[in-house]
Amino acid sequence: MQAPTLYRQLAEHYLSAIRHGTLATGDRMPSVRKLMQLHEVSLSTALQMCRYLEAEGWLEARPRSGYFVRQPRRIRLAPALEPKPATVIDPAQFVGIHERVSSIIAQGQRPVKINLARATGAPDLYPHKQLRQLASSLLRQYPLLLTKAISPGGNRDLKSALAKRALDVGISTSADEVIVTNGCIEALNLALRAVAHAGDVIAVESPTFYGLLQVLESLGMKALEIPTSPSTGISLEALELAMQTYDNIKAVVVVPHLQNPLGSIMPDSHKQRLVTLCEAKNIPLIEDDSYSALANGDKIPTAAKHWDQTGNVIYCASLHKILAPGLRLGWMLGGRWQARISMFKYAQTRYNEELSQLIAATFLQSSSYDRHLRKLRTTLTQQREKMAEGIATYFPEGTRLTMPDGGVSVWVEMPPQVSSRAVFDAALRQDILVSPGLLYSNSNRFDHFLRLNCGTHYSHELEEALGVLGRIVLDLARIKKVASA
């Protein structure tokens, strides 16, 4: 990994001073000339640092006076509430989540001006030019690639590249063990089919990615929703309680890093305890690790699978959020169920097409991939900050937001009387698409939440859209208050 650039190191230094109160709101920053002397840096580095902190909302430039410390508006947003671990839980096979999701998705399929419902970055955040060139050059190199039968077992190059990259998250595995799938969604299907049957209960985070609820519904399994913290992920107390209450839990599914929609990241100690707990109870743990490369910082978080001694953890991940949303490439390590999962994969969809695998393999093996990830993380961080500023500016009092430490979206809690479905409908009439909270649970527990995408360049148009959204939320909050008064 490359070290952070000089101006970023300097920025961290001053940010820390601001956070600790050494530099208070309204304080003047040292002048650029002073910064150059103090830190023995060039004019360009000093300026870059100030502009960076300005863009992040921590400094404001006053003409002819220099830079002054300010508090970003988003500081005013209260963090989301922590869930109560003892919340009453009921395993639900919500026959209808697919219909609910489909109806929302179907409505959102017409072209809109501003799409905040996406779960990926905008297409130009990914290395489209390099991937396109790779595609053409690979087709020249392997002229029969599109017309020869796909080699059994999946593409060896991609499997090697993924096994190597797995070292970054603390997993030591071999290319042979990597099963390439059609996206993480196929991996989750295979994992669940390997360890459970129709009618079985599966513990999931709450809120959770609606795609998982749809998978459970399609397999006839029941979701047991476990309270999950916006900062530290699934509540281990609640999970343990659930395991004591229900003796028929057949698997636990978690997204330890940048959970969708919360953005929470489980501390290492929690992941380790979770692995131990599941093992002790003999309940398979399915880890969905599709987002970890988008976490802030230069060290990718360690996978729960790292602490797995017995093969009780099935590791699932994908490349489309981090490398290329147009490639449906997921992958998994099957743990104790490796043979069964391999069989299911072969019987379900055979092996993936080779071209996309070769494109991905070649890119993953190069240092371009590391450069891409660093750039993507920086861009997303800036965009998340700006989105949070916009929300703090335009959304009404009572709005809550825990800033996630990475990822492509924020999870916004609106005043409790506001229904996300109503916001969705009103926003769509104004050509804005949002992802309503009611999709993220079998209950209506999160109906006053929105998941807003931060993967798009923060433009004037986007700011306007946030203004429109803010007014919609404000209006709905007032109407409801009046109605209930």
Place this chain on the structure above:
Amino acid sequence: MQAPTLYRQLAEHYLSAIRHGTLATGDRMPSVRKLMQLHEVSLSTALQMCRYLEAEGWLEARPRSGYFVRQPRRIRLAPALEPKPATVIDPAQFVGIHERVSSIIAQGQRPVKINLARATGAPDLYPHKQLRQLASSLLRQYPLLLTKAISPGGNRDLKSALAKRALDVGISTSADEVIVTNGCIEALNLALRAVAHAGDVIAVESPTFYGLLQVLESLGMKALEIPTSPSTGISLEALELAMQTYDNIKAVVVVPHLQNPLGSIMPDSHKQRLVTLCEAKNIPLIEDDSYSALANGDKIPTAAKHWDQTGNVIYCASLHKILAPGLRLGWMLGGRWQARISMFKYAQTRYNEELSQLIAATFLQSSSYDRHLRKLRTTLTQQREKMAEGIATYFPEGTRLTMPDGGVSVWVEMPPQVSSRAVFDAALRQDILVSPGLLYSNSNRFDHFLRLNCGTHYSHELEEALGVLGRIVLDLARIKKVASA
């Protein structure tokens, strides 16, 4: 469709005379000069016709004497025996077919000199150059194709192209109803999951494609093997009997055209009766129509789905046997189960990648596709004939073969005492890969059969390999005879 070329029309004329005995073995053909006068054709056409019939094994050239009628050697091969409709049937959930298939496939994964186990044509039988050029030009046309999120619902162009092509097999549908899948194997999975559950009994052809048996095993369903004729496909008498005997059949799966491995083609009257029968018994019919475009003649056979009035037929097909083995593109029409299948597809693997869909769509919409298919059919016909000649030449007495009316393989019945597993092992030791009959049934009913691929250019090496195979079969037939004597 283009009319057959002049020399082919002429060839058909003389072939008919030979078949009817008007021209007997040993008879001299009219001279080339005579042919030119008789039919008012050019020298080149007359010569082309004679050379074509020579290549097909019906004429032999004698120096300075002209062409003489001969019988191809394959005429000496007796056709495969018809099954007995009343054969005792037992629904079997063969837990282990996957293991059996995997062990065979795993052994065959090392590079071999001659691969006769393939289920597709050789890569150069497909339009690799055109597809490659399309890929590069589409990537230029849509520069963000690899990095933008896949559009919901699947690629519209491909769905339109497939709906249009469906007219050729007698199906009138709309682009909206086409569900694009990861190969026909995913389509079969989705179809079976939509109509049946673990433990249910599914009627299948016997012998049948081992992939289907693996799908059934992986879904926990039981295969009920119905006797199937090498010429007319599934026995309707046997199927009806089975429906009377077992009241828990939840679906019937058939490959009406160029059944794998038999190569049989169901007559239209049979397909119609099958559709009516299934409808009357309220049992869903799943039609796998992946090979029909490879049937001889200029008219693609009519799908069973054509006679479906009530949505009781689920139609599944794919493009990799006919257009490009490297593209994992299947598709289906869900009939009454359309909504359920769409949900399962979404929850299982989302939508397919766009690039391959666009490549296929663009090619299907052009007349290049028709030209490709005509050429592919002609090439395969010649290669099947040559393979049959080779088998007639080198395999021992008692070998049986029904020439299929199209497709990429032949199904060879060896003397009953010969085990296909033993042939497989012995052949592999000599670097030849075959597909043993024991894979095509849960029973050992077809252990003395081989499926041999005809998709490779018939070379001297290939002829030698058939010689080796013939000796292996002969040796095994003798040893077994002695042992049992």
